[in-house]
Amino acid sequence: MRIAFIVRYLSDGGAERVTSLLASGMAMAGHEVAVFSFRFMENEYPLDSRVTRAYVPEGSFLTRARAFRGLIGDYVPDCVISLGCKYDYVWAAGLFGSQKVILSERNDPAREQPVLKRFFTRLCYRRAWGVVFQTPYASDFFKNGVKRRAVIANPAPDELPTWNPECHDET
Numbered sequence: 001m002r003i004a005f006i007v008r009y010l011s012d013g014g015a016e017r018v019t020s021l022l023a024s025g026m027a028m029a030g031h032e033v034a035v036f037s038f039r040f041m042e043n044e045y046p047l048d049s050r051v052t053r054a055y056v057p058e059g060s061f062l063t064r065a066r067a068f069r070g071l072i073g074d075y076v077p078d079c080v081i082s083l084g085c086k087y088d089y090v091w092a093a094g095l096f097g098s099q100k101v102i103l104s105e106r107n108d109p110a111r112e113q114p115v116l117k118r119f120f121t122r123l124c125y126r127r128a129w130g131v132v133f134q135t136p137y138a139s140d141f142f143k144n145g146v147k148r149r150a151v152i153a154n155p156a157p158d159e160l161p162t163w164n165p166e167c168h169d170e171t
């Protein structure tokens with residue numbers, strides 16, 4: 001199977017780390033895997049050597065959407081996976097309906113966000129082949145309109161400390 005992962009960049013985040021692990025694991029299992037990102041970062045998570053890596057060039061949204069569509073069109077994946085980002089490019093490339101697109105809700109869906117973004121996310125979840133959620137709560141939040149769903153818990157240990165904004169250094 002040819003699998004394409006879509007990610008903002010490949011460093012500094014949980015979804016990015018999970019993307020690197022999934023892409024590498026699927027390549028080790030014998031699948032053809034590519035990771036497409038929209039920014040190069042110095043400290044990217046490692047990928048198995050069998051994973052193809054491609055970057056969408058800088059530019060306006062329209063320029064990048066065209067370039068992304070070309071990269072995906074040249075790769076011809078059987079499945080496109082995006083872990084919580086770049087749904088706008090997946091939409092602009094016309095992948096909903098023409099590809100198996102799997103999306104993932106990686107955050108608290110009840111968090112405050114702009115109305116247009118909330119509407120667009122719901123629309124993308126309705127058009128996706130399937131959506132992966134980290135918790136039953138998140139899955140229930142989007143109970144209407146998602147064709148296929150799965151809950152796959154984040155593999156973090158239960159005994160993590162509670163996050164305290166006073167101790168968080170934003171620099």
